[in-house]
Amino acid sequence: MSGSSAKRLGASLSESPELANKIYSVAELAKELEITTRTLRFYEDRGLIAPQRAGTARIYSRRDRARMIIILRGKRLGFSLREIKDYLDLYDLDHSQAEQLHLLSVAVGERIARLEQQRQALDETMAELTDIRDEAQRALKKLTIAHA
DSSP, X not given: OOHHHHHHTTOOTTOOHHHHTOOBOHHHHHHHHTOOHHHHHHHHHTTSOOOEEETTEEEBXXXXXXXXXHHHHHHHTTOOHHHHHHHHHHHHHOTTOHHHHHHHHHHHHHHHHHXXXXXXXXXXXXXXXXXXXXXXXXXXXHHHHHTO
């Protein structure tokens, strides 16, 4: 994401030097992001984050935290792990962010189009169900009047 996007995600780029160099244990980062430690390990296994090791302990950096915020946001918005990984990989390759921003624009446009199709299908289903309910209620009313 761009610097401003990263800021909106909570990964402030103007943090104090203490915060810029802050490291997290797996439990600390999981607690801060309100996820499980298993979730962090899952994304590590998929190659989306790469914490440092201190013996057998994982040490997460500010960069890992920022990547996790982007991953979680991407998942919440319906992007696949492959799409998120491609996006994160571009950041490492293209520090100008031009290619990354282009990919983001295309991916978001495609996601919006899919959601619009889903909304249209949902609207059609809702209208059909409403018609069926209304017909059933009218039929019930006729039966009630006929038996009165």
